[in-house]
Amino acid sequence: MGLVRTIYYCLKLRHNDKQHVGKIQRIQRRNLQRAVRYAKSHSPFFRDLYKDVDPDSPDFSVRSLPPVTKDDMMENFDSVVTDPRLNLEEVREWTRDRGKLGRMFKRKYIVTHTSGTTGMPAYFVYSRKEWDWIQALSVTRGIRYKPSFIDFWRHAVWVLFHRTRVALISVLGGHFVTYLLFLVTPKIARKLSRFEFLSVVKPVPELVARLNQLDPHVLHCYPTMLEILAHEQLEGRMNIKPWLISSSSEPLTPTARRRIERAFPKSPIYETYGTTEGITLASECHHHSAMHVNTDHYILESVKDDGSPVEPGQAGDKVYLSCLFMRTMPLLRYELTDVTIPLAEPCDCGLPFPLVKVRGRTDDIFWVYDQHKQPVALPPIPFEAMLLEIDGMRQYQLVQEERNRLMVYFRPNDDADPAEVQGQIRKQFDRFLHEKQLVDCLQVGIQQVEDIQRDPKSGKIRQIFSRVERLYLPGVPLGERRSGEDRRLARDKKLQGERRSRQRRTDEDEDEEGEEQ
Numbered sequence: 001m002g003l004v005r006t007i008y009y010c011l012k013l014r015h016n017d018k019q020h021v022g023k024i025q026r027i028q029r030r031n032l033q034r035a036v037r038y039a040k041s042h043s044p045f046f047r048d049l050y051k052d053v054d055p056d057s058p059d060f061s062v063r064s065l066p067p068v069t070k071d072d073m074m075e076n077f078d079s080v081v082t083d084p085r086l087n088l089e090e091v092r093e094w095t096r097d098r099g100k101l102g103r104m105f106k107r108k109y110i111v112t113h114t115s116g117t118t119g120m121p122a123y124f125v126y127s128r129k130e131w132d133w134i135q136a137l138s139v140t141r142g143i144r145y146k147p148s149f150i151d152f153w154r155h156a157v158w159v160l161f162h163r164t165r166v167a168l169i170s171v172l173g174g175h176f177v178t179y180l181l182f183l184v185t186p187k188i189a190r191k192l193s194r195f196e197f198l199s200v201v202k203p204v205p206e207l208v209a210r211l212n213q214l215d216p217h218v219l220h221c222y223p224t225m226l227e228i229l230a231h232e233q234l235e236g237r238m239n240i241k242p243w244l245i246s247s248s249s250e251p252l253t254p255t256a257r258r259r260i261e262r263a264f265p266k267s268p269i270y271e272t273y274g275t276t277e278g279i280t281l282a283s284e285c286h287h288h289s290a291m292h293v294n295t296d297h298y299i300l301e302s303v304k305d306d307g308s309p310v311e312p313g314q315a316g317d318k319v320y321l322s323c324l325f326m327r328t329m330p331l332l333r334y335e336l337t338d339v340t341i342p343l344a345e346p347c348d349c350g351l352p353f354p355l356v357k358v359r360g361r362t363d364d365i366f367w368v369y370d371q372h373k374q375p376v377a378l379p380p381i382p383f384e385a386m387l388l389e390i391d392g393m394r395q396y397q398l399v400q401e402e403r404n405r406l407m408v409y410f411r412p413n414d415d416a417d418p419a420e421v422q423g424q425i426r427k428q429f430d431r432f433l434h435e436k437q438l439v440d441c442l443q444v445g446i447q448q449v450e451d452i453q454r455d456p457k458s459g460k461i462r463q464i465f466s467r468v469e470r471l472y473l474p475g476v477p478l479g480e481r482r483s484g485e486d487r488r489l490a491r492d493k494k495l496q497g498e499r500r501s502r503q504r505r506t507d508e509d510e511d512e513e514g515e516e517q
C-alpha cells in the first residue's frame, strides 16, 4: 500500500490530536462538505437523493442529509458507487472466492462485507487511498497505548532488534475487515512484526497451545473469545504475557473487562469501536473510561427511533454514521443498529474528541458439555461466520435451548428453496460438530420460521443467545463450578430424592403398622 501516504495521514491525525475542539469541528465540517460535493457529482443515487441539499449554504449540517439504510445502499449499489465499472454482482462474486483474499478487486479496490447480523450481508468497496486512511486511523488511533518510561524503552529495544509478535484471533477465510486490515498492510509493518492469524473456529485447546508457543506481544481478539482465553489463563493452561490486548467487533462488558484484567494484570486492554462500515470509529485512551470518537473523519450521531438526536448521557436506539473520507462508496448518514451513549463531559487526557459509550449487540457464549462431561465454550462469532456461508437465507437466529441442544431458526429468501437452505445449514453444523468433536453429544435442530422472534424487552432481534446459564464462574474451583441452572437441577434432584425416601419411609411405616395390626 502507499506507505508514504499512510505515514503522511498518520502525521495529520497526530497533528489533529493536539488541536482544540473548535478546530476539529471546523475540520469535520470541511470534510463533510467535500464528501457531499463528491457524492452529488459522482454518484447517481446521491445526486438524486441530495438534489435539495446545498453543502455550501451557511445553515448546512449533517442533519440536512436524509439518512440511508443498508437496504437502500445494497438495492441501489450500482448507482451508489462513484465508479461506473463497479457492480454488486461482481463484488459479491469476488468475495465468494477465498483465493482473492488480500488481493485488489479490478486492481484498484479492496472489498469487504459484513457478517450479515440482521440477515443480508452488506458489501463495501474502498480505493487504495481510502484504505490508507483506514490503516492510518487504525495505527494512530486504534490503540492509544501509553507505556511507562521503562516499558517504552524495553519495547523500543525489542522492536529494533527483534520482531514484534502480533496474534490476531479472528474469523479467517471471509473478506472480513479486521482480517483484511492485518493482511493488507504496508510491507515494512510485516517486516517489523510477525503476524499470526488464528482462526476463532479452532478448538480452544489448540488456540491455547499455539498462543503458549507464540507468546504474543500484542493480542487482538473479540471480547467473548478473550473471556474464554482469560478463563484458560486463570486455570493455568495458558501462560502468555502480552504488552497489550485489544478488542473489537463486540462490546467489552464491564464484567468481561474485570475477568480479562484479572487474568492478564500486566496487559492493558484497549477497546475499539469499529464496524465494517466505519473502521476505528472510536477508541479508548489510557484512561479507559469511554471511547473517543474520531470526529475529524467520522460523524457518529446517536439518535432515537424517529431519527431525533438523544441528549448526552442517554442511549440512542440507533446510530447515523458518516464516513468523511469515503469516495468510492459514499457513506453518509448511514443507519447502524448499534446502541451508543454520547457523553458531554471531556476526558482528562485532553484529546479534543468527544466520548461515547457503546452497548452494541451482545451475543452469548454457549457453554456445553463434551463427551467427557467437560465444559466447552463456543463463542458466537464462528457461528455467525458459518451461517454467512448459507445461500438463500434471509434471516436466522441461533438459540441454546438446553445445555446440549441448539436450535437454528431460519427464514429463507422468497426465491430460495427452503429444503435446500436447510440442507446447507445441516451440512455446516455437521462439519462444525465434527471439528469440535461434539457429534454425539451436542444436538442441533433446524427449523424454518415465518418470522424471527424479537426480544420482548428491547424489541430487537437477538441473533445468537442462550436460554441456559454459563457453566463457569471465574475464581470458583472447577469441581464447584456450576451454573445457577445446574445448581437448580441438582437441588430439584435432591428434593425429589428426599421426597421419594420420605414416601418410602411413610410406605414402610404404614406396612409396619399394617403388620402390627
Ligand SMILES: [Zn+2]
Binding pocket: 285, 286, 287, 292, 347, 348, 349, 350, 351
Ligand atoms: Zn481520554
